[in-house]
Amino acid sequence: MTDKTSPTTFADLGLIPTLVERLEELEYSQPTPIQSHTIPYLLEGRDLVGGANTGSGKTAAFSLPILQKIYQQDKPNSRRGNTVSHLILVPTRELASQVAYNVKSYSYHLRNEIKTVAVFGGVSVNPQMLALRGGSDIVVATPGRLLDLVSSNAIKLDQVQTLVLDEADRMLSLGFTEELNNILALLPEKKQTLLFSATFPEKVTTLAQHLLNEPVEVQLQSAEASTLVQRVFSVNKGQKTAVLAHLIKQHQWRQALIFVNAKNSCNHLAQKLSKRGITAEVFHGDKGQGARTRVLEGFKSGDIQVLIATDIAARGLDIEKLPVVINFDLPRSPADYMHRIGRSGRAGEVGLGLSLIDYDDYHHFKVIEKKNKFCLEREQVAGFEVDDDQSEAYFAPMKPRAKPAGMGKKKRNQ
Incomplete structure (x- = not known):
């Protein structure tokens, strides 16, 4: 520097x-x-x-x-x-x-x-x-x-x-x-x-x-000086939507920005949240520019409480005093993780970057941690604890895979 x-x-x-x-x-x-x-x-x-x-x-x-x-x-x-x-x-x-x-x-x-x-x-x-x-x-x-x-x-x-x-x-x-x-x-x-x-x-x-x-x-990147708190919650496979709805209702966030990886996932998640009594707007590349502008302006003004978006909302956008960003899907790129959560905790404001991970996400989140040089405690949401048969995969150290019986060295990687 x-x-x-x-x-x-x-x-x-x-x-x-x-x-x-x-x-x-x-x-x-x-x-x-x-x-x-x-x-x-x-x-x-x-x-x-x-x-x-x-x-x-x-x-x-x-x-x-x-x-x-x-x-x-x-x-x-x-x-x-x-x-x-x-x-x-x-x-x-x-x-x-x-x-x-x-x-x-x-x-x-x-x-x-x-x-x-x-x-x-x-x-x-x-x-x-x-x-x-x-x-x-x-x-x-x-x-x-x-x-x-x-x-x-x-x-x-x-x-x-x-x-x-x-x-x-x-x-x-x-x-x-x-x-x-x-x-x-x-x-x-x-x-x-x-x-x-x-x-x-x-x-x-x-x-x-x-x-x-x-x-x-x-x-000048500095995790220590950041006002953004990062948390990660382990959940059972198939329970992300239920956990997300529970967190939104429990914390009553003034606004929440939720990231998914695909355009159709935006609409699908919005529909599932609607069935749980949560109204959400969507923001992705298939929406016309006029519609994108109206949604973004509505979110910036506070008229829209919950916004579900793809990574087109991950970079540079300044949403004043946004309390929380939630990774419903983990970003494919570890760098995009930092850009996503950076929509909260801007200009010295306290913010929260929250990620939901199930069994399929576990290893990818480890990569995100390694690339961005941080390590987060795996937490659980009360009432949505990880099943016993999956908890070891979340929290225990990785164990070497045992060799199948009767297979020699030359075939062990097949």
Whole structure:
């Protein structure tokens, strides 16, 4: 970890008074650690890899220096054609919308009408093409829609001064490799490149080094400093829904975000909870963008109490004071586990990340623990204790499997 300074105010970071004033209005009392350790370097124009827990203020960390750079340019209104000066790439539509909203909020008092545009799929492309006319200062984009707009000549990337990969571990994963490579080929060689994420697997860190020029590395992930409590409950196979309904009713959480792994699982679980007197909305990729936006806004406002979602809700979304996240299904990726539970316990608020595991989940949860370097006590819910014939599998050390009688060494692995 590189330590630049330990400022106590945003002014100490070198931010201009206009931005500091806006942050005070937004009740940002002092910089978070990721902001303190990165903003001075970013104002110097350095490339940077920034890792910090979810809810730690990464969006402000990378967007405030960009806004100041635009504000201080000699020709702040020099937008032309359909170019863009600063590009922020994100993996999901919802995160694109949220980041653009935050950037516009931070720039509220800046003169010269800094132009920020969000572009993402799932909605008509025509309004986005119109918004890009005349050039843009900042574009927040998902890769697929950005490439569609490039192919339609609605945007050019040859004037980009800053590239940000938000949720960089996801952006550098196999699912985005081809699209990201196509975008990188359209960008100028000389630019400032920033990578921010809550998790940086080793393979991603190695790949990232090829994208950056002598980057500063700031890694501030800290389980000890987190306000998020993690718990795991062992349950009998087939009893997860009953346990989930019991916990929701028992604790009377103001809101709960429940993660499953498949789109059809969202609807199926919502139906089963409904039979137990619990109303839940669903959030997944098969819903139209308008419906997704309405559901997310309803959950953020508190009108929706229980939301069942796939991993499209796992990254970057800021749900204020969300009391609990529940893994009904364990995520396939250990990194996604941290992103999921990070929807709770944000910005210093106390939160709870709760996982339900049955016999089939036991070994995978051990992998999640190992990869994320933690170990949790296996708890049980009163009234739903694990059957005696399964308890050893949950709690006892693994025993070596006995050899079948009459089989020699050469066949023991068959």
